Amino acid sequence: MPVIRRIPDNKRRSRTGCIPCRRRRRKCDERRPQCGSCQGRNVTCEFKEWTFVSGVRSSLRKEDCVQDDTINESESMQMQDSLLSFVESSPPAPDQEFESPVTTVVVADIVESTQNPSPDVPRPAVSASNHHQQNDGNQIPTPSRWNETVLSEQNSSERQTAMLRFRYQIVPWLDSNAPGSSFGPKIMTLAAEKSIIMDVIIWVAMRRSRKTTSSDGHESDPHIVQQFHHRLSLEDALTGDIGRSLLALGHFFYTSPSEWTTLYTDYTNGGGQYHFFESQEEPLKTLERFHYKTELAAGIITFKAPTLQSLQPINESFISPSMSPLQIYDACLTHLSACCRLIHCELIPLFNGIFTTQSPNHDSPSLVWATWSKLWARCMQWFRDRPPDMIPLLESPEVDAHTAATNSPFAADVYSSATAVQANLAVHFSSLLLLSYKPRLVKLSSNPHRLVSKSWHAQKLAKLALWNNFSDQWDPVVVATVVRVARDMTYPSQQEALLSCFQRIGDATRIPLQSEIADLQQFWSSSRHTNAPTHNHI
DSSP: OOOOOOOOOOGGSSSSOOOOHHHTTTOOOOOSOHHHHHHHHHHOOOOOOOOOOOOOOOOOHHHHHHHHHHHHHHHHHHHEEEEEEEEEOOOOOSSGGGGGGHHHHHHHHHHHHHHHOOTTTOOOOOGGGGSOOHHHHHHHHTTHHHHHHHHTTTTTTHHHHHHHHHHIIIHHHHHHOTOOSSHHHHHHHHHHHHHHHHHHHHHHHHHHHSSSSTOOGGGOHHHHHHHHHHHHSOOOOOHHHHHHHHHHHHHTTTOOOOGGHHHHHHTTTTTOOOOTTOOOOOTHHHHHHHHHHHHHHHHHHSOOOOOOOOOOOOOOOOTTOOOHHHHHHHHHHHHHHHHHHHIIIHHHHHHTOOOOSOOTTTTTHHHHHHHHHHHHHHHHHHHHOGGGGGOSEEOOOOOOOHHHHHHHHHHHOOOSSSSHHHHHHHHHHHHHHHHTTTTTOOTTSOOGGGGGGGHHHHHHHHHHHHHOOOOTTTOOHHHHHHHHHHHGGGGGHHHHHHHHHHHHHHHOOOOOOOOHHHHHHHHHHHHHHHHOOTTTOO
16 A cells, blocks of 8 residues: 655645756745845746647547547537638638628638639538528628629629628728617618628619719619619618618618708608617617718708607706616717707797797797707716716817917817717717707806807817827717817818818718818808918818
8 A cells, every 4th residue: 555645735746846846845935036036045036838739639548539539520520620621711800890700701712613613612601500500790690692692793803802891891880879889780681681782782782882973884874773772672670771761771872961851752752760779779779870870960960850750758867877888979969959949940940030929830948948958968967977888088178279289289088989979079069059049148157168168069079089099089079079060170280180071071981072072162261361282182
């Protein structure tokens, strides 16, 4: 019978300590960079770096290996083969944050089917069970029959490119307020099931990718749009609404912001309402949110009341800690809508004396000012209680007049996401509107001085646009607000910076701003009695 030795802990041999302690069979406390034993003996302490080798199996008995291989050989090989094929065949995508294993495999399959038609090259396959899984984030459960459908048409490579552009350029821009939504997967799955939706998506992507508004390409033929409307009339109600909404999206590109008011009217044929604040499902929810923002932006840039047909009632509670980023943005968006409607539909008629008695179309003056106070209180609640991810990561102190006249007219305001930029922009512009029509007898001395300054909010709006460069931040409301507040920028350096910003907006969104820029330059010139700055790139 073997003898069991009782070796004290301080006498035990070190197996994971430093090399000198292991050689001398000393106890090592494994303290790095020099253990206590080596430090006491005044010797050089050296640790051996561990090397982990993947794919090495532990030693098993022969019979255990045979039994294990017979049971799990097929499963383990299938897992390894799928992993290796995914790593080897998936090319790097430009935007890693929007892709997933399913997405990468499908994109590689589409591209390789056109460039490398050799049947000897193995490609990873997506199982049919993946098509029915719960879609998380921006995964695309693209059916395998998409290749056959697209390749059977003429100009198949252009159609494939258009589908990829829609998925990886337009979709992230549409759901920038909810980057984890299921809009992308569901719209692509619906396109696989309905050929009319796929054709409309390709038309939208081709229309956005063309260089000028005078292009006479196949995608701009009005006869094609009429055919789309006819085919959509034969589909069910949901498919028809989605298709017509996509057609309105296609007309959005290369359309001046002053003409955005007619886009949604054409889409609904003069009727319909927005339901995205209720229980609307994707993909129609994101599309209707986009058209809602387009209508609101058209009212902002044309100084007119937005023709919005559904608004949430104003609650006392603006934001709460339990709200998601999408819910927070929707609250900011409806708050801005309520402010615009109050200004244009109630306050301006009241100031102009259009109605002096009680009218069924207007509230009494006391109710109007009560609504103003409630909306202003919500703005102050935002700046006091907004979530941490809505607070700027970098907020520089204000600049003086001398700094504004130099090459750095605006200090830095940097945010963590496009949603934070858009939400803060909505509240800043709401505050600016309310301050522009503040009741004369209302005192706002209890608020910080900067929050009751119209110029401070205008400067903040310009900083939001200039210092944040998210690819999907330029939604219609952001574009319209920046154009609107540009009139308040009086220094030439500020105006030059905004002209460069308009160039970035046009390159990123294909929104023509030439008319708005010409109006701005004329306004700047008349206000300063000098020549307004020009921008050579526009």
